[in-house]
Amino acid sequence: MSDARRTALGLLAAFAVAVAAAPLLPRWALFLVAVALGRGLVALGLLLLIRTGLVSFGQGLFFAVGAYAAGTAGSRLHVGDAVALVLLGAVAAAAVAGVLGLLLARYRTIFFAMLSLAFSMIAYGLLVESPALGSTDGFNVHPATVAGVPFAGRAEAYAPYLLALAVAAAAALALDRFQRTHLGRLAPAVRENELRVEYMGASVRNVVHLNLVIAAALAGAGGAVTALAVGHIDPEMAYWTTSGEFVFVTIVAGTSSVAAPFAGAILLELLRSYAVQHAPNTWQLVMGATMLGIILALPGGLWSIFTRRRGARP
Amino acid sequence: MTRTPRSLAVSIVALSLSLAAPRPAAAQAPPAEARPFRLGVVTFLSGAAAGPFGVPARNAAEVLVEALNAGKGPAPYAARGLGGRPIELVFIDEAGGTTKQVSEFRDLVQRQGVDAVVGYISSGDCLAVAPVAEELKRLTIFFDCGTPRIFEDASYRYVFRTSGHSTMDNAAAALYVTELLPNARKIAGINQNYAWGQDSWSDFSAAMTALRPGVEVTTSQMPKLLAGQYGAEISAIMAGRPDVVHSSFWGGDLDAFVLQAVPRGALRRTTAVLTCGETATHKLAGQIPDGTIIGARGPHGEYAPDNALNRWFRASYQDRFVLTPNYPAYHMAQAILGLKAAYEKAQAGRAAAPSQDEVLASLTGLTFATPSGDIRMALGKGHQAVEGTVYGMAKTVGGKLTFVNVRRYPAERVNPPEGVKSADWIRTLTASPR
Numbered sequence: 148m149s150d151a152r153r154t155a156l157g158l159l160a161a162f163a164v165a166v167a168a169a170p171l172l173p174r175w176a177l178f179l180v181a182v183a184l185g186r187g188l189v190a191l192g193l194l195l196l197i198r199t200g201l202v203s204f205g206q207g208l209f210f211a212v213g214a215y216a217a218g219t220a221g222s223r224l225h226v227g228d229a230v231a232l233v234l235l236g237a238v239a240a241a242a243v244a245g246v247l248g249l250l251l252a253r254y255r256t257i258f259f260a261m262l263s264l265a266f267s268m269i270a271y272g273l274l275v276e277s278p279a280l281g282s283t284d285g286f287n288v289h290p291a292t293v294a295g296v297p298f299a300g301r302a303e304a305y306a307p308y309l310l311a312l313a314v315a316a317a318a319a320l321a322l323d324r325f326q327r328t329h330l331g332r333l334a335p336a337v338r339e340n341e342l343r344v345e346y347m348g349a350s351v352r353n354v355v356h357l358n359l360v361i362a363a364a365l366a367g368a369g370g371a372v373t374a375l376a377v378g379h380i381d382p383e384m385a386y387w388t389t390s391g392e393f394v395f396v397t398i399v400a401g402t403s404s405v406a407a408p409f410a411g412a413i414l415l416e417l418l419r420s421y422a423v424q425h426a427p428n429t430w431q432l433v434m435g436a437t438m439l440g441i442i443l444a445l446p447g448g449l450w451s452i453f454t455r456r457r458g459a460r461p
Numbered sequence: 462m463t464r465t466p467r468s469l470a471v472s473i474v475a476l477s478l479s480l481a482a483p484r485p486a487a488a489q490a491p492p493a494e495a496r497p498f499r500l501g502v503v504t505f506l507s508g509a510a511a512g513p514f515g516v517p518a519r520n521a522a523e524v525l526v527e528a529l530n531a532g533k534g535p536a537p538y539a540a541r542g543l544g545g546r547p548i549e550l551v552f553i554d555e556a557g558g559t560t561k562q563v564s565e566f567r568d569l570v571q572r573q574g575v576d577a578v579v580g581y582i583s584s585g586d587c588l589a590v591a592p593v594a595e596e597l598k599r600l601t602i603f604f605d606c607g608t609p610r611i612f613e614d615a616s617y618r619y620v621f622r623t624s625g626h627s628t629m630d631n632a633a634a635a636l637y638v639t640e641l642l643p644n645a646r647k648i649a650g651i652n653q654n655y656a657w658g659q660d661s662w663s664d665f666s667a668a669m670t671a672l673r674p675g676v677e678v679t680t681s682q683m684p685k686l687l688a689g690q691y692g693a694e695i696s697a698i699m700a701g702r703p704d705v706v707h708s709s710f711w712g713g714d715l716d717a718f719v720l721q722a723v724p725r726g727a728l729r730r731t732t733a734v735l736t737c738g739e740t741a742t743h744k745l746a747g748q749i750p751d752g753t754i755i756g757a758r759g760p761h762g763e764y765a766p767d768n769a770l771n772r773w774f775r776a777s778y779q780d781r782f783v784l785t786p787n788y789p790a791y792h793m794a795q796a797i798l799g800l801k802a803a804y805e806k807a808q809a810g811r812a813a814a815p816s817q818d819e820v821l822a823s824l825t826g827l828t829f830a831t832p833s834g835d836i837r838m839a840l841g842k843g844h845q846a847v848e849g850t851v852y853g854m855a856k857t858v859g860g861k862l863t864f865v866n867v868r869r870y871p872a873e874r875v876n877p878p879e880g881v882k883s884a885d886w887i888r889t890l891t892a893s894p895r
Binding site: 173174175178179182275276278281282283284285286287289303373377378379381383389416419420423424427428430431 | 506507552553554557558559560561563564565567568571572573584585588589591592593596608610615654655656657659660663
């Protein structure tokens with residue numbers, strides 16, 4: 148069985164199990180997983196960037212653009228369906244990245260990281276200065292339907308979870324496929340040696356630009372999913388600490404599989420939830436210590452538990 | 462690099478099972494009155510708002526609930542706990558943003574099974590949590606957040622706020638300025654650049670314009686939250702030579718502003734109006750110039766009335782924490798006593814615990830006694846409290862800060878009537894008849 152088929156089957160199996168498990172899960176867990184998958188989508192985009200050799204400290208920008216696009220379309224333009232709002236969030240974030248990419252795609256390493264961070268902080272500043280969008284208080288989002296089903300009662304509890312699962316599975320599948328295409332394989336090549344890629348006749352800047360747009364679309368979808376699950380949006384989504392958390396999820400999870408960011412995000416959300424509950428005064432300390440432990444014990448990320456065991460195979 | 466469907470599937474299944482395992486067994490629950498009333502309390506326990514707001518509020522919740530559980534409350538709160546049922550507190554840190562708060566709120570209700578939640582200092586958290594409280598159908602009382610948008614933009618069945626909203630602070634500040642500083646024509650503002658600061662300034666400047674047409678705004682400075690350094694802003698304010706400078710600063714920012722403005726003489730010919738000044742007065746005695754106008758977001762702290770409840774509350778708080786309770790502590794007392802009053806009214810002398818619906822019905826439109834005087838749930842279809850408010854001028858006497866020219870404004874004077882949005886109402890404010 149080819150690697151691609153194996154990944155696809157694995158993702159579909161995980162998706163099926165997660166859907167089947169929905170009625171067994173307590174309500175708080177449904178919410179926790181939905182929010183974690185929203186964050187996992189952003190981390191999935193970061194995984195693509197890291198494979199291209201770039202670390203963005205500004206994915207919060209696209210996360211916020213996706214959320215605000217979904218939120219304003221829901222409240223001002225009366226777009227009622229959650230699925231449409233998620234797509235809209237992804238498209239809006241991709242469009243923003245398309246423009247910013249003209250500049251961002253020229254930079255690498257720390258310069259790229261700082262520039263991406265600067266853009267996200269400009270967005271944060273603009274949102275804080277916009278009383279019409281609720282300034283720092285933000286505003287509420289409440290979709291009318293999810294794929295045609297009214298968003299109320301049982302649907303209200305299950306819809307964000309199922310929606311997040313569907314978007315996450317589709318995104319992971321699509322990204323895995325993309326990485327196996329000719330264009331997708333250029334990403335690690337760019338990371339290894341840009342000069343050779345140019346000699347081969349490919350445009351490094353176009354590759355970087357495309358990957359930026361894809362990562363932004365994923366972050367935008369993640370922002371919209373999070374906004375719909377939480378029901379509220381505020382400028383904190385664009386703040387640099389939010390972007391930092393995404394980088395952290397990606398690094399802790401590992402970059403060897405498209406499933407890793409989601410598993411990592413769920414694990415971190417669970418950890419935070421328990422830490423807050425059992426150590427209300429010292430939960431940040433618990434989080435920090437655990438993350439430090441993970442990095443020291445598993446430098447390749449949590450997913451390396453699975454790959455290391457089978458590391459002997461090619 | 463290989464990917465393994467089996468280990469992926471296994472990990473997902475394992476995770477699902479671990480999530481599914483600790484489900485509360487609601488079926489075997491004893492009758493409500495046989496177990497304690499679990500009350501979730503959410504305030505800032507870390508971050509910048511913990512010191513001036515979150516921790517005093519938590520402290521107030523602790524001493525109050527301990528005293529109430531011991532049956533040591535004065536009339537009308539002499540019954541133990543809630544109608545004989547002890548209160549058990551579950552504290553949650555409000556730090557971390559709205560997504561985390563919505564998540565924690567769901568945890569409180571669905572995992573910890575709390576009977577009610579009292580909490581939230583940040584207006585953003587209140588706005589985010591309100592629809593979730595409605596979805597989960599759990600009684601939720603906001604105790605301190607200020608934005609009027611909560612009950613003006615939506616209506617709720619399960620959500621209440623037992624303190625006045627922020628419009629009152631700035632409407633009363635403008636009334637006080639027009640009454641006590643008849644010659645003030647030029648105003649300036651320095652407020653933190655986030656929703657609280659922006660709303661406070663727009664309310665104050667709108668109220669001043671309504672009360673004294675032709676008033677001139679020299680500058681509105683909006684430094685970022687927790688900036689700490691205000692040299693440039695103070696210069697900009699001094700350049701305009703305003704009669705009044707309005708500020709809704711709180712916590713460390715307020716301390717820093719006063720400590721930086723006073724040595725430069727910025728507050729010599731300009732009178733500062735500090736709408737949240739009360740939280741700083743304990744520390745800044747001797748620094749605040751005489752004549753500075755100080756507010757406490759209601760009749761709290763030094764402005765609280767001299768009644769039995771207030772004497773009891775202050776004494777219990779000081780016994781434990783030495784400091785006197787500040788306004789967030791008073792707001793917390795209002796929320797817990799409001800819950801107790803509603804619960805016991807709904808119980809109506811029975812031994813059995815009232816249902817949540819009965820408590821909701823009795824809290825709606827309720828009037829109850831607090832250390833700050835009577836609170837009426839008069840706005841937002843009976844879900845939003847109105848309270849009077851107080852402003853006074855600082856005067857240092859023998860190293861101790863006292864208040865002179867204290868004016869009390871009744872609730873109806875400084876709050877919009879039911880059904881009118883604050884932003885519209887404040888533009889129609891008229892001066893008090895002489």
